[in-house]
Amino acid sequence: MTLVETRTELISPSQAPHAELDALTTGTVVVPGDPGYDAIVSPWNVAIPVRPAVAVAAETAQDVVEAVRYAARHGMHVTPQATGHGPMAELTTELLVTTAGLDECVVHPEGWARVGAGVKWLRVVEAAAPHGLAPLSGSITDVGIVGYTTGGGLGPMARTYGMAIDRVRAIEVVTGDGELRRVTPTEHPELFFGLRGAKGMLGIVTAIEFDLVHQPTFYGGSLWFDGEDAATVIERWLHWSEDLPELATTSVALFQLPPMPGVPTQLAEKLTLSVRYVWTGDAAEGERRFAEIRGAAPVLLDDVALKPYTAIDSVHTDPLDPVPAHEAAAVLTDFPAEAAEALLALTGPGSASPQVLVEIRQMGGAIAREGEHESAFCSRDAAYSLLTVGIAGTPGVEEHASAILDAVEPWTGGHRLPNFTFTPGEYVDAYDEPTLARLRQAIRTYDPHGVMAIGRVLAT
Missing domain, CATH: 3.40.462.20 (Vanillyl-alcohol Oxidase; Chain A, domain 3)
Incomplete structure (x- = not known):
């Protein structure tokens, strides 16, 4: 069956049977009033009121898959959050998937790294240093890698090496249709194009691979x-x-x-x-x-x-x-x-x-x-x-x-x-018309029901 065929009658986020999500995932599921709710949903920018109807602290990529499929079944919109440096209250009212628990981090001495969506730059900087290598990290290494990179990645060595997106080799992402995909220049090239620059519009990234530079x-x-x-x-x-x-x-x-x-x-x-x-x-x-x-x-x-x-x-x-x-x-x-x-x-x-x-x-x-x-x-x-x-x-x-x-x-x-x-309204100003057209087409292809909250900003 497809998601369209299994989709239930739409209900408000507060009415959704969140015990179902809890049973489907290994991570912690919380709603307002639960112990640990504030710790899971609170962003780095504490001025932004992030108060979703339900949140899941994903521990695996499959948790993200189940959360996105659950949202589709119940007519909910999903927003990812790792470190919470750039939250938008308008996009975090329904289902929040926090990816801080996806903490895989492997640095290959030959010059590339693979990290989970919850990893911050500091871990890669420290792991790469013994090999004389460095990532194109942000202005502070406490920032999450995925959010920073999917937004372009303008770092302190950018005039020398370019944007962080220019060093990406592969991205693993759960798209709005509930599928986990590995994305490269040759596998799902439109996703590879869109995920590098469009942040979370096309799905929830679970892991990313990128080249390092020799810069001891x-x-x-x-x-x-x-x-x-x-x-x-x-x-x-x-x-x-x-x-x-x-x-x-x-x-x-x-x-x-x-x-x-x-x-x-x-x-x-x-x-x-x-x-x-x-x-x-x-x-x-x-x-x-x-x-x-x-x-x-x-x-x-x-x-x-x-x-x-x-x-x-x-x-x-x-x-x-x-x-x-x-x-x-x-x-x-x-x-x-x-x-x-x-x-x-x-x-x-x-x-x-x-x-x-x-x-x-x-x-x-x-x-x-x-x-x-x-x-x-x-x-x-x-x-x-x-x-x-x-x-x-x-x-x-x-x-x-x-x-x-x-x-x-x-x-x-x-x-x-x-x-x-x-x-949310500022997102449109970040893209030219040809790019907007490509992103909208990718959203129609990979998120046909508009599950991803950020993608809905462009899906017109």
């Missing part, structure tokens, strides 16, 4: 300046970065860090500017290239040095602990002096900005080139990305973030980064 060390880190010197340093950074070769990946970020453990006293309770830098080539050449930035203004803290790849988190200095974050983002076609001036008017000295972080990343280099296999990632033409992060609930933080986006609107263009989308 890098020259880099973060160099900190007083916020009063932000205009001078950013002007220098813009001119300096124009001629950087692809061996360098860089960004600048305005911070307002609270006094807390791990925050150096010279950076706390004040506006500071961090210049982030990763040089993947010869360290002496990387140091020579960076000298111009070191001379831009008096330095508060210099953490740029030759380091093992296991120290990659020192570049972006992202927080490890869960936070209630409000985020906003855009991609820019350019970031000239006029754009920097408009940004600093709202976020620089004397602006009373409520944002904790305002970041500009330089793109280009290998990011701009399609990998060996085409993907659903449509942001390769962007010159820069902009991200703001504030503490949710801070008075005026949302309005201020909107004002920042309005200020840089003359330089905003292209398709937003899938990993920097924060509402």
Whole structure:
């Protein structure tokens, strides 16, 4: 029988017989009020109210299969979650499948890795390091690999090696029709195209295989300046970065860090500017290239040095602990002096900005080139990305973030980064029309009943 033939009368998620799901799976099934419910469903961004009618903590790929088939039978929509760095409350109201328990992690010394959907980058970084290898991990290694990679994967070595999706060899996924499939460039090529860039629209990934790069060390880190010197340093950074070769990946970020453990006293309770830098080539050449930035203004803290790849988190200095974050983002076609001036008017000295972080990343280099296999990632033409992060609930933080986006609107263009989308409606803006058409066709093929909640955003 097919799913269509066995589908029962549609009922509300709260009425579904969840004991049936519990009997079909080895993982824990919880509903609101159950012990352990909050621990299973709570995301890293604690500002997002993730409160599904039922959740299953999958322990095997078969658990995911059973959960998706169960949802189809009962007319429910399914959303996956691993680490919960990018949840959307609107998409997590019915059946949540958490994949944190899929923890397989194997690094092959010849240069590739296979991991389960619950694995974070740190495990691969540490396992690859003895072999002189590194993954194209994110700006912090506490992020889950699958969510990051399926959204493209813009990491601290991206200008050298490209996006994380460009290194994917194979993906194992449970599609919306309840089938577990192994997807490669030659097996289900439309899924291979769509899963690399469209996040969870086409199914729930259970495992992923990807190539590593030979990168035992890098020259880099973060160099900190007083916020009063932000205009001078950013002007220098813009001119300096124009001629950087692809061996360098860089960004600048305005911070307002609270006094807390791990925050150096010279950076706390004040506006500071961090210049982030990763040089993947010869360290002496990387140091020579960076000298111009070191001379831009008096330095508060210099953490740029030759380091093992296991120290990659020192570049972006992202927080490890869960936070209630409000985020906003855009991609820019350019970031000239006029754009920097408009940004600093709202976020620089004397602006009373409520944002904790305002970041500009330089793109280009290998990011701009399609990998060996085409993907659903449509942001390769962007010159820069902009991200703001504030503490949710801070008075005026949302309005201020909107004002920042309005200020840089003359330089905003292209398709937003899938990993920097924060509402379902923003997903459509991440893709061009040909890609949208291909994704919609793949959804009709592999999720004909619209079981995957994220896929329903595009299935028009």
